[in-house]
Amino acid sequence: MRPSRLTRQLLATTLPAALIIGAGVAVADPMLARNMSSYGLPGGVDTPTAETLPDGSLGATVSLSEYARRGNVFFQALPGLTTVLRYGRVDGIQDFRQEGFISDRSADLRYQVVDEDGWRPAVAVGLQDFLGTGVYSGEYVVATRNVTPTVRASLGLGWGVLAGRPRVINSGDQGGTPNVDQWFSGGARPFGSVSWQVNDRLNLVAEYSNDIYRARYSDGSEFQQGSEPSSRLNFGANYHVGRNYEVGVYTIGGDTVGAQLTIALNPRDAAFPSGLERAPAPVRPRPAPAQDPEGWSGAWSQDPTAQPAIQRALSDAMAAEGQVLESMVLTATRAEVRLRNQRFINQPQAIGRTARLMTRALPASVETFVITSTSDGMPTSSVTLRRSDIERLENTEAGRIAAASTLTDASANVAGLVQTPDAYPRFRWSLKPYVEIGIFDAEDGVTHEAGAEARASYEIMPGLIATGALRQRAFGDIGQRGPGIPGQRGQYFSPEEYESRPELETTPEGVPRVRSDTRMYTGNFSPVIPEATLAWYAKPSDAVYTRVTVGLLERAYGGVSAEALWKPATSPLGFGAEINRVRKRDFDQLLDFRDYEVTTGHVSAYYEFRQGFTAQLDVGQYLAGDVGATVTVAREFANGWRVGAYATKTDLSAEEFGEGSFDKGVTLSIPLGWATGQPSRDRVSTNIRSLSRDGGSRVNVNGQLYDRVRGAHTVDLYEGWGRFWR
Template sequence: MSGDSPKVRRIRQRFCALCGSLLVCLPATHVCAEETDVPDSDVSPVFQADYGGVGLLETPTARMAPVGTFSFTYSEVDPYTHYGFSFQPFEWMEAGFRYTQIGNRLYGRSIAGDRDYLDKGVDVKFSLLDERTYTPEVSLGFRDFGGTGLFSSEYLVANKRWYDFDFSLGLGWGYLGSRGDLGNPIGVFSERYKERIDEDTGQGGDFNLKQLFSGRTSVFGGIQYHTPFEPLTLQIEYEGNDYESEPLNNPQEQDSPINVGARLQVNDNLTLSAAWERGNTAMLGATLSVNLATIMQPKSDPPPVAVGKPGAAREQGQGWDEAAKQLSANAGIATRRISRDGKSLVVEGSPNRYRNTAEAELRANRILHNFADADIEQFRYRWVERGIVSREDVLPREPLPADPFIVNPGSVFSDQDYRYGVASVASSSKRAQRETEQPLYDDFGKVFSWRFSPGFRQNYGGPDGYLYQVLAKLDTQLKTDDHGWFSGTLGYTLLDNFDQFDYIADSDLPRVRTFIAQYLDETELGIYNLQYTRTARLADNWFGMAYAGYLEQMYAGAGGEIMYRPFNSRVALGFDANWVRQRDFDTQFGLRDYETWVGNATAYIDTGFKDVLAKVSVGRYLAEDIGTTIDFSREFESGVRLGAFATFTDAGDDYGEGGFDKGIYLSMPLDLFFNKSSRGYAAVGWQPLTRDGGAQLARRYSLYGLTDMRAIDDYWENYEDVKR
């Protein structure tokens, strides 16, 4: 840049020349664990940059975190405070979102009084080339993509490792390249790339595609040194931002483009950071990280029961009710029926403890062996959820069978054979099948059940700052038969600060969600759900569900869903339609005037790639807008599912701030936190804004979830792991 002093230009030239020559010339004596058989612990670590995402301090690198890593980064460098969330769903992709609080700028007194301005942004980075002996790792990234664009940048960066040193060199556009050291190399293809035009982003949320890779560029780079003192890593970088053109007309003084810093790894999950940036400003920060793909908790489940001679338990006077108790306590099977069909013993129920069904079945085999007559040759497990038979697994009698096989339980309605493993079993109708079975045990279970639990809701990112609510929740259920039940959730607010929820954004759509402030403020004791639900098997591979009542906090009504889900198919199709009416703000029994029809056609696609599930919905939303929702999620081996969604509708400019609905979510097995196995899950989600466009009805149950056992998934891999 012409305004640079000769000293600054010399620093830049020498620093970038050093990084560039090392990237090109140095052979990677120490590339990566996979390529050189170097232990993982000896590979130079990666850290989150100030904004979040793997990098040095202010600049990104080409490196990626281990697959499944989730990181939260906090950093303070005046006048900015950054809160960054970063995810590594694949080896080749990093994604995240961040908040940047600008301490010397306000939202505006008419909006949020004296609260500091808070910018929201989405970042993404893709690995283009893996590091090899004579080639660097190369990545392409986008900062503040689809946000307000205040810090929007595009960059191409390369890294090369040499022993305990890691060198990076990159080219940045936008914020990362605001120094403008170089002309735009892409400008040779079109004149429009030579100048970066600041488009009006409105209130954010639009993809500013015309800005991508436009304008002058700057080089950036750095060196990371992993010291012999294992927890300590040192960093030095040259950045391409000049700080004279900061967003919101907020220039900052910069004495040097060189930043220096240190990282101290306190343990595997916590890293502390300190740096001297711009030649005049201190940075302090911390990062919390966890690998969602490998997280686990050692279990202290009861050992499988000892195996006696066939029928020994019955000879000792124990009945089938005792067998059902053992199936529940040791195998984690809530048993509805036990019956005999020729030389088969049939257990009908649902798994309620082990996420791995092979674990439940092999434990159950031992129990049933001790109760079954000597002429029983096989055990059949008919898995049922809310009255829907999903599948039937057939195992030979041996306590530790070597050759199990699964049949399509669906088989309950057709005469088709389904081959899996080493054998197939002809199917028959459910009614005829049960007529041939001799009942040994039948228990409807608890008619009424309840559960008391805490609840927590939060919202951050709006002009009102951080908002929270702590609830005491009472969940109840009353079963009418195998296919029908009443469910209810009562919530009492224990603690909240929603009296600070003042800002209500303008909306040109019906206020179907932006009344959230009134609901939260006026609800102390609320009926969050009170509905009756019924399920049915409609035909071979077809399932149905109907429901009516107070479906969620904001809406009451009635609706239904049908689903086509073939056994062990990668594709399922669901269709739901609902008539709903808006509820009163106190979340009691009253209703408001607004009513509408909503519904979706949804395709669920198991891609077969990295355990990724794709969901595509087309339909009508609560504000009567028409559109589509695209949802991708990945399930890791730990059972954790990480997903993101985006909804685009015909609301157009009427949508307002944010442009379209989007968010991320995380579903985690509860047994990751306890030493006892559990099939329970806890889910958290984040949406940057609550708007009316693209708003969906929050249905309590879905047929895809209720028919989850239709998929075999990793049964055979799990079976081999469980064998003792």
């Protein structure tokens, strides 16, 4: 029987309500998964459970069977919230290519509303394929409970494919929009599973599933994904290899065999948890006044040679720690140093090591230490400490020295500040390989390109930085091609035709091709210039930062970009504004430009929550002239891992935007030091998006102010304060 409209509305709001409640309530010791399902979620073979993963877990599951080849990327965004992005080849379904399969993208959300407690089971609510074409569309409520220490049972109620009632897929739908009107509709059926933990590595599972692996379209066509299972029972065996890997085999209906591999990483579980960096120099307690009367009296401060000698000694000691002493002001009782952190991903670790070195370099009368962090020549925050507290608390927990410190906005102009000799100008360069990988493309699958990149920067003076890069492709299968031919899916304009016909640089709907011709910038076997800029960073007041960047801003656009940010060091809230006047670069990525020119701009609001969460809202005009907003939510862990998701909606209609309906994606940034154990500020970052469309596109300008300053501000600084004594 179809649920009433009220019932469906209540069920549809269960998950959002649980997210709101759960964001403020910590879930202690959640029921953790024993194995992953073929959909990349804790579960049986195909059915879900109410289990979760360790908080922050990130990984991928690849599953192969007659019915589908699924690649799933999962992230445990909150202790109870599991998210999945999926790219799958679904056999037995035809599309415009008539190849007997389709390539499908989808996304899942699951929230564990309550955990197991006594006789109460863990309960979760989930949305499956709520942003895709709807091939896997279904919703569920499921409960899981430990029957014995080794046996765990789950029972749920499912809709859509989980009830064996696949949704009717709109043949003309562009995809990418939530199918809210279908949630918890169409009739429900029960499903269930039982798992047995044989030992600490092997887990066996049996399940009852309703999935008939069929797809129905609004044009009346119906496709069977392989042969319909002869039984509702599925069985699987999963084996854990080491800490991060799981291999499994399973049967569907007793007559189809599948296999899967899972790789799971956790930011809290690094290969080298303590790091491999050299231990810091110990704090040097001051001698008694009777043993050093001159040092305690402060008379040394009258000697004009004292500060240069002390500054040089401290600068050399900091350089050995990978830090730069940019400038310093010194009196008989107070010292302020301006620190450029070049080595540690956590700013408190650089501050703590600098504080130790100051106890070794400064005369005994200096009691107040002010350590000012800088970024691109801009002072971002000041931490004030008493030397006696550093001496007293060295061997205690970091929280005590945090309580004894004071964080304030750093002043741009400080009287008596002396720049360290040879700190500027400064030249840096690197030569290293690069790799670009494209995934989640429905037509190309996984693509790659590799080569070498030379990069250099020249810091002329504090805040004035010239940057450039030169890249040479070596090999890859990402070739140059024009955008798709309207009305002919899978067919593309040739590069020569696209360049010779300027009218093609606008879609039939009248939208300028600002990103849908991205492949025209690939496949160059001659050297290219990805970036060549001159940037000026400044701090006109204690809480205001500015940036102006000119040049070749990214591989597709050059011009002028200006930005201002208001962000007090002690506030979780910040506001910014950015304006860009850019012109489209020629496809050879050298010095020539094309005719398209546009002004873009946004006003932005930032807010930092606890547990490393950051929310950002950008409102303004995008590259194609469309107007709208972007919402970004990201989580950063104490060791530097960052995982985020964003969505952009503008005044372009779904038809004008094209497949996907609106822009969305996931960002991932992992510090190299997490994997190598060596201290480094370098990162491996990627933006996972299924499509490159024109709507909601922005200029990719390096040096965004918020990213430059937030590491030394309240929330981010104190999240990593545990490394102060490291």
